[in-house]
Amino acid sequence: MSENATIDPGRAEELRDQAVTQLVTDGTIVSQRVEAAMRAVPRERFAPEAALEDVYSPYGAVITKRDEHRVAVSSVSAAQIQAMMLEQADLRPGHRVLEIGSGGYNAALLAEIVGPGGAVTTIDIDPEVTERATRLLKENGYERVRVVRADAAQGVPEHAPYDRILVTAGAWDIPPAWMDQLAAGGRLVVPLRMRNLTRSISFLKSGDHLTSTSARICGFVPMQGAEEHRETLVLVNGTEEIALRFDDEVPADPHQLDNAILHPRVETWTGVTVGLQEVIDTLQLYLATHLPGFCIMAVDPNLDTGLVSPNNPRFSLAAVDDDTFAYLVTRRTPEEQSVEYGIHAYGPHGAAFADAVSEHVRTWAREQRGGPGPRIDVYPVSADVAADLVITKMHTRVTFTWPPATAAG
Structure with missing residues (x-):
């Protein structure tokens, strides 16, 4: 029997509604689809180790695994960050979604939004994480979510193309497979590190490159495997x-x-x-x-x-x-x-x-003070990019186009 059996369902629902209402009030949640999903999915059932008050703290993550040095390697992200990224993704019913970095709860939110006509695949390199996600998703009625254990650098080509790809681990670069498996006009939301700064960026796929539509401050457990990158x-x-x-x-x-x-x-x-x-x-x-x-x-x-x-x-x-x-x-x-x-x-x-x-x-x-910040574009590393501000990574070249001074706020 899971730890959830000792939780008071009424108290959990009360705290869930309070947390979601707070995220609506502060402007993190702006769409009915995201609000409905976060009110529907019992977050406490995907973090049974934690106290209810910690689970439903809107701005706090729940650590679910640490390495031998006590460094967090897996977590249920803060509800505020999850809601922010779901809004950036602009998910719709029927979408095919790939989630990179498993945990269970976020995949359940995705499944709620895309509905039975959509499809959610979640991938993680850690067998403990995927086993946990598989168990929790099944226990809570989300068996239709596909859980894959593999290095996410290769994506999951057998279920591509995807209308949306959401990355829930800190990424230093964007592997070619992610761009290849994203449908034309699709959206990639990724916490991307650029010169030590991490931003959750929503990218639209346009031809052979990605163009940002929004960038938000965030922090994430870094990726493991082939795409791991140390400072x-x-x-x-x-x-x-x-x-x-x-x-x-x-x-x-x-x-x-x-x-x-x-x-x-x-x-x-x-x-x-x-x-x-x-x-x-x-x-x-x-x-x-x-x-x-x-x-x-x-x-x-x-x-x-x-x-x-x-x-x-x-x-x-x-x-x-x-x-x-x-x-x-x-x-x-x-x-x-x-x-x-x-x-x-x-x-x-x-x-x-x-x-x-x-x-x-x-x-x-x-x-630039008060302005929208730069447009961020991502091209294959082999591309001949004409831009003044470029960061060259292993797979990509990331360019920054700042608005004219007169456009800043």
Whole structure:
């Protein structure tokens, strides 16, 4: 007998309705199809290990498996993230859907939306995950969902083409099979990592490439198997206290930074202020696509000697220029209702680099602040792409087209 037998169905339904109502109120759920599915599927039955209050916390994930280092490798994603991606997918009854990354609950939501006239296939590389998904889907009346154990890099060609492909694990690249198995005019929703920043992007297939229709901040357990990709760490000063994380391009000679921290810190303030509740995801992407040497700085809290002083020791926007590095900081304004962006730089060219990074922040504020962000296109890596801002990965070339300054909000 499953753990679900001890759960009070009335209490579960009450919490489910409260969570869905909250997601409707905050604007995450905008369609009746997604709302109806999330009210219909009992989320607690796909996370029987967790307390009901945790299961129905709209913004919290439920970890279902960890590796030997206690790192999460499988989870039931936060309901807010799942609802957001379902809205990005624009699912319709009768659609054929491939879900990459199994768990059971999200596949049940997909099955509710596409209905008996549609088809849902879910794939995962981990046999424990697929066995669990198969069992839970069957127990809860979703036997028609196909569960496949395999490396998702190859997709599931026997049931292609798909009207929609939803990826529920963090992806560094888009394998050719996903594009090949997506129907013409179909939609791929994927949490894509680009220079250490993850965005859930909804892509439409147009000919030989994909074009974004929306991009939302998110976080996901990374993919395993052939498409697994690890960041490169550059240790400043040769110790693990300060690490610069690179997801794509890596400095040609990282050892040039060995003595950067020995130079006095240069501190520059940009004059750019943002409200405490203002969304600044476009600033992150703007710097990632315009600032050479962009990376993320992380400070080990157990080794921190105060050599650097970021606001967030685990995640600070940073960049490297040969023998010099810099990172963004903020300080409260006198009114305490906003913060101002500043730059800390270390190295023999700290002043010049701090000024260069500051100008990028000011340009964002003048030209892109409040705007829609860039259009993101994905082409096969062999394509001859005419674009100024390109990230080249293993299978693809990702391009960014920022709107003219007059179009920004």
